[in-house]
């Protein structure tokens with residue numbers, strides 16, 4: 264490629280507020296990186312709309328489009344290679360990334376989780392369920408975690424974490440909003456850290 268910027272694919276399924284925050288932060292912090300692909304299991308969602316509005320390539324890929332899981336996986340890897348992807352950032356991607364895709368990107372795939380892993384992680388711990396569990400456990404603080412992706416849900420090495428307080432009158436929704444705001448600063452910082460680590 265002619266550019267020496269790190270080429271990023273974001274995987275999303277929903278609103279894409281983390282994707283938007285990453286996109287802005289790459290500009291504001293002048294990071295040597297560029298989001299070049301938005302991959303989603305949903306043809307239409309906030310993230311895909313944002314990608315289209317900002318001339319970022321989109322890929323709608325789901326298992327249902329293929330005769331077998333292997334074909335689905337191969338198509339995903341092929342698309343990532345076509346776009347010369349260096350790093351994958353999962354940002355609200357509501358599917359498990361196939362192992363064959365994970366193994367193509369060792370140390371180059373990150374996920375953001377809305378809690379302080381290893382607490383409140385694993386299968387079923389997503390969205391509002393996480394914040395409900397945090398409140399039920401009587402935690403006084405929670406936060407967000409950016410971690411490397413491996414074959415197990417939420418189990419990869421932690422790259423960066425940040426805490427936020429749990430307030431006495433919090434509902435799952437108010438807590439979710441506070442954690443999400445934290446994520447929007449944390450994910451760009453984690454990306455910056457990864458880019459620095461890769462240089463050294």
Ligand code: GRF
Pocket residue numbers: 275276277278279280281282354355356375376377390443446
């Ligand atoms: C975030 O809370 C993230 O931690 C989780 O899914 C949510 C995605 O939100 N993995 P958005 O689509 O980035 O707004």
